[in-house]
Amino acid sequence: MSSRTITGAVAALTIALTASSGFAAEKKLTIGVADALTGGGAVYGLPQANAVKMAADEINAAGGIKVGSDNYKIDVIAYDDKANPTEATNAVRKLIDRDGVKYILGFCCSGSTSAVASFIGNEKAVMLVGNAAERSITTKKIPNLVRTRPPADYTGQAAGTFIARKGHKRIAVLGALDVGFYAQYVDAVEREVKKTGGEIIAREVFSLRDRDMTPQLTKIRGLNPDAILVVGYVEPAAFVYRQAVELGMNIPRYGFTSGSEEQFLRVTTSEQMEGVWDLRPTELTLLSATKNGIAYHANYTKKYNASPSPSSPYAYDQLYVLKAAIEAAGTVDDTVVVAKAIRGLPVPPQVVMQYQPVDGKMFDVNGQAYTSNGAFQWQKGKWVFVEDLPSDSKAYSQFLSTLN
Amino acid sequence: MLIEILQQTINGLAIGGVYVLIALGLTTVFGILGIAHFAHGSISMFGGYLTFFLVTSQGLPVLAAIPVALATGILLGLLVEMLAYRPVRHANHINAFIVALGLTMMVEGINLQLFGHEQVVIPTGLSRVFRFGGITVPELRLYVIIAAIVLVVAMMVFVERTKTGQAIRAVAENRDAAILMGVNVKSIPLIVFGISTALGVAAGIMVGALFAIAPGIGEGFVVKGFAVLILGGLGSFPGAILGGTVLGITESIAAGFISSAYKDVIAFVVMILVLLIRPQGLLGRTP
Known part of the structure; x- marks a missing residue:
């Protein structure tokens, strides 16, 4: 093989490799x-x-x-x-x-x-x-x-069962109920709570931009509920938790918000959040x-x-x-x-x-x-995963297929 | 029932205090210069953001950060008057209107660039709750109500009892007569904007401590401020005080006793009803 042929082959190979990698x-x-x-x-x-x-x-x-x-x-x-x-x-x-x-x-x-x-x-x-x-x-x-x-509502059903199991009969709701999926969550909770003789005694509303929840909370306080359920975006929900404490409402607080510790602590203190439940899909927390x-x-x-x-x-x-x-x-x-x-x-x-x-x-x-x-509870500055909420994905999937 | 009414009144007083301060700033500018200063809400929120920055990033105590923010507010008011409104003072009213809208967008943009899109809450460390019978008053709300009262009284004393205040009132009543009486009308707009913006900044700090500041929040407050102006009577200081208090308490009572879903609507319906009976507003003068 001549040196010319070898040179040509090397050049061709180099070009091919360069072209392919490029x-x-x-x-x-x-x-x-x-x-x-x-x-x-x-x-x-x-x-x-x-x-x-x-x-x-x-x-x-x-x-x-x-x-x-x-x-x-x-x-x-x-x-x-x-x-x-x-x-x-x-x-x-x-x-x-x-x-x-x-x-x-x-x-x-x-x-x-x-x-x-x-x-x-x-x-x-x-x-x-x-x-x-x-x-x-x-x-x-x-x-x-x-x-x-x-x-x-897939999550709401599981949440309703959990709340009912806690023995609460009179539950007051405060949330972004003009948003369809929050209303669906509450409806599912209500269906489960009713099975054990409970009821939703108030459906108070806040909007995404509301930050002063004291009028709604004062009204709820006057109804003497066993527990309060808060459904909505993190920021308004955080104000509800904070202002409920400020109004002296010492009742169990349940929520559906999916906010991180950092997001809640921008608005409330850890002491004001202590004991709050978040009933939501088993999303990310380090403990779960x-x-x-x-x-x-x-x-x-x-x-x-x-x-x-x-x-x-x-x-x-x-x-x-x-x-x-x-x-x-x-x-x-x-x-x-x-x-x-x-x-x-x-x-x-x-x-x-x-x-x-x-x-x-x-x-x-x-x-x-x-x-x-899952049921998550705020304990000493953190969301702690407490337990799974039994949920039947196959049955819900079949139900979903029947809807238009 | 009585306790609930009293509690809702206390709830409404805090937000009413904020409305009063915003409205006092607006009515001062409108009554004396005839400018609908739409940027007032955004500038007020800038004051809240600034306080948050001084407290959280610079480590200043809240009580030290507030005077710095108020002083910055006065300076900002002077700049707004000199750079934005003075050039169009003698032009058609529509020019000042457009400047006001442009300024609103500009200040909103500056707030967004400087402080980001996240909502911020000014940390105060005030978390005690006072109980009087069945009524609860959070410490922070109590201080906000007291601060609003102090600022309103100070404003009234300034306007009624000082020479500068009298000059401001004279210009508001009759500019030409004020000139003839030797009032330096050139400095009045500067003073008015300085005071107005400082009051707005105070309101922004209260909003930031009680609730939260976020992009767009100022626009909502300025709308409420103008509603208070109309309810109380355009250009009337006592009207702004009464209007703001009435609006705050009405919102709270409406949410508590009628429906939280229509809180804002009910407050504005009350405003319309008042205007049907008194078109000049609660304390406005008949034209």
């Missing part, structure tokens, strides 16, 4: 996040967006998403929907039409999520919903939509967390210099679900195939939440995932 590096999958990054919903939305970015960094560091011989590195574009239906519609339209995004994650809040869900079925895109708990989001049988958080949960908490805290909100892993898990589905489908372009693959997945090993599979699959026929529910 080609692999250019593979990029852009995913979108539409979530509340500012405003009242940001207590849920911002940690969700952070969680997706963290998952993307982890997946990229581990080599990306493998599709055949290609590795896709994930690029995240996040838009602020302010938990507002119009803003959410605009954000998602921008992601699909301008940025060419096919996979959209996030979605912390029900009003904005429902607005996007109303048209996503007509798009060549896949929507993965996180913290938004309005039941109707997964009753419309939208094939390209799945949700990682269980609906509110699995190995994945503990690692997630540590990584998030290190990366963002703040503790993750309990519900933020719903969005973190979305990206691992998407990765598993794309790898199973063998395509990033065909969203119909990927959406179908999502519904056939078992629970991926990297997820943080403790999902209860239905027939061995993470999502049921409605595109709904279920976690276990």
Whole structure:
């Protein structure tokens, strides 16, 4: 072999290697996040967006998403929907039409999520919903939509059983009852409480921006309830807990809020929170967390210099679900195939939440995932996981399938 | 029932005190300069944010942070008058209106950039609760009510008993006559904005300590402030005091005895009813 031939072969090999490595590096999958990054919903939305970015960094560091011989590195574009239906519609339209995004994650809040869900079925895109708990989001049988958080009434049923078991007969409710999923949670609680002869004696309302709850609490105090149930976003709920103590209401306080210790302590003191129950899906707290949960908490805290909100892993898990589905489908372009693959997945090993599979699959026929529910109590500055709230995901899934 | 009424009245007095301070600032500017100062709410919340910053980031005690915030408020008021409103003082009213709207957006944006999107609560360490019979009064609310009363009395004394206060009233009554009487009308707008903004900052601190400050909160308070102005009578100091107190207590009683869902609606219905009977407001003068 002449030296000329050898030189030519080496040059050809070098070019081929350079070209192939360059080609692999250019593979990029852009995913979108539409979530509340500012405003009242940001207590849920911002940690969700952070969680997706963290998952993307982890997946990229581990080599990306493998599709055949290609590795896709994930690029995240996040838009602020302010938990507002119009803003959410605009954000998602921008992601699909301008940025060419096919996979959209996030979605912390029900009003904005429902607005996007109303048209996503007509798009060549896949929507993965996180913290938004309005039941109707997964009753419309939208094939390209799945949700990682269980609906509110699934949890409300378990919460009602727990409250009834505590022997309370007269329960006063104070909450964001003009928001559908909170009302659904309370309805489910009421059904369970009634089975043991209890009743809801008051349904008082606060809005997202309300901070002075003393008028409602004074009214409730006058009714002498056995317990109070607070359903709503973290910030107004924190004011309810604080002002109930200030009004001398020494009765058990139950809630459905999913706020972190840090979020509550911005408004109340630990002493004012002592003994409060949060009856919610078994979300992230260090005492209830699995190995994945503990690692997630540590990584998030290190990366963002703040503790993750309990519900933020719903969005973190979305990206691992998407990765598993794309790898199973063998395509990033065909969203119909990927959406179908999502519904056939078992629970991926990297997820943080403790999902209860239905027939061995993470999502049921409605595109709904279920976690276990838990009773958490504030004890000495921390949410402490006290016990599981028995929940039948299969029975609820069948019930959900009957709804339109 | 009596205890509940008294408790709701106490509940309403604290928020009513905040409304009074906001409305006094607005009525001072409107009555004397004829400007609907929409940015007042956002500037008030800036004062609350500043106090929070001084307490949490600079380690100042609350009692030391409050005078710094009030002094900054006065300075800010002077700047607003000189840079935003003075150039359009002799122009059509619509110009001042547009400046007010623009200023609102600008201050909101500055608050967001400087202090972020998270809600903040000014830590005071006041968590005791006083009990009088069946009525409970949290320590912080009691101090807010007392502080509001002190500020209102100080404002009234200033306006009624000092030469500067008399000059302000003279300009409000009749600007031309005030000039003829030798009042330095050029300095009046500066003084008015300084006082008005300081009152607003005091209200912002109260909101931040009692409840929370967050982007957009100021707009809600300025709407309530204008409602108080109309309820009490445009340009009337006693009207602003009465209007703010009535609005605060009405909201509280309405939420307690009618429906918390329609708390704001009921308060505004009461306002409309009052205006049907007294179109000039509770203490306004008949034109």
